Each structure stands twice: as structure tokens, then as C-alpha cells.
Amino acid sequence: MPPGVARGLTRFLTDSYGLGLGRTWGHTDTVIVVRVWIDQDLCTGDGLCVDHCPDVFVQLEDGIAYVAERGEILNDPGGSGSLATVIPRHVVSVLEAAEVCPGECIFIDIDDMDTDLMPATDAVA
Numbered sequence: 001m002p003p004g005v006a007r008g009l010t011r012f013l014t015d016s017y018g019l020g021l022g023r024t025w026g027h028t029d030t031v032i033v034v035r036v037w038i039d040q041d042l043c044t045g046d047g048l049c050v051d052h053c054p055d056v057f058v059q060l061e062d063g064i065a066y067v068a069e070r071g072e073i074l075n076d077p078g079g080s081g082s083l084a085t086v087i088p089r090h091v092v093s094v095l096e097a098a099e100v101c102p103g104e105c106i107f108i109d110i111d112d113m114d115t116d117l118m119p120a121t122d123a124v125a
Ligand code: SF4
Pocket: 038, 042, 043, 044, 045, 046, 047, 048, 049, 050, 057, 064, 065, 097, 100, 101, 102, 103, 104, 105, 106
């Protein structure tokens, strides 16, 4: 992620959805869902992402970083099962990790989702 993009995304989320530390995330009947995945082919294994958010990024014995969701490591490179939902309190640190990632291999998906379609998770704080 190029420098400044994380800051811009954070600003967008804050302005549009009231995202902020200790604040409710979402408005009316729509919430925003942030997901993250890593292209392991590009990962340098330096561990900066783990330093930024160890609840979301983990390094396995192969030295490569993977994402985790609710404590479960999603280590299926290239598979759809490697897309982790980011809970609100980790969004800023995940965006910052994506910005500093030297491999530029942390990818963020941001979607609006109707609350009626939301699974019952802690993704909506
Ligand atoms: S910051 Fe990027 S390159 Fe470094 S370990 Fe994490 S995903 Fe891999």
C-alpha cells in the first residue's frame, strides 16, 4: 500500500462511518466490513505486520506472514479462506501495517454490508 493511503482510508472510514477508538462503527442499517489478506509470494518475512498487529498477523515456521481471524490462522495461500475479517479496534493498525509492508503484499477489502446479512460476530463492535 503506497504511503499515505492508510491515513486516507482511516480518514474516509472515520468521516463516513464514525470509526474511531472507543466509538461505534457503522450507521443506520449498514456497517462497513474490512477484510485483509496477504500475498505470501511477495512476503519478505521481516515481521513488521506482526509488530503492528499481532492479533491479525502471524508468522509461521516458514518465516512467512499469514492473517488470523479470532485466533485462527488462515494459512491457505491464494485460497478464499485466507481472507480475514478485521474487527474495528484493529483496523487502524492493520492499515498502518499495510502501509509499511516492504513487500506491498497486504491487501485490504472494504465493503458495505447490510446488517441483516451480517453473521453474528464481533466484527461489529
Ligand atoms: S510486513 Fe509484509 S513483507 Fe513483512 S512479514 Fe508482514 S506481510 Fe510479509
